[in-house]
Amino acid sequence: MTLPPFARILREYREKHDVSQYRLAKAVGVDHSYISRLESGQRRPSYDIVLSIARALDLQGEEKKTLFAAAGFLPPEELEALFSWQRLAQPEREGER
Numbered sequence: 001m002t003l004p005p006f007a008r009i010l011r012e013y014r015e016k017h018d019v020s021q022y023r024l025a026k027a028v029g030v031d032h033s034y035i036s037r038l039e040s041g042q043r044r045p046s047y048d049i050v051l052s053i054a055r056a057l058d059l060q061g062e063e064k065k066t067l068f069a070a071a072g073f074l075p076p077e078e079l080e081a082l083f084s085w086q087r088l089a090q091p092e093r094e095g096e097r
Helices: 005-016 021-028 032-039 047-056 061-071 076-096
Strands: none
């Protein structure tokens, strides 16, 4: 069975940062069995869970972007930039009406 990208990347980063499933689960505020199910591909994380995992593992830069992308999300910085752009563009649209 081929694991989903998020499952593989989560395990890789967790092991790289020398964090046990139990310790990660405690830092994220979930049961260790949930982390196990994420790593086995049995569960998909919410955006908030991915954010908590990234913080708990202290992921930065490309690692953080890769984790979010593997889960199907944009990292917080990119979401903020997107919403900032939309807020800046909105007054122009209203003025065109």
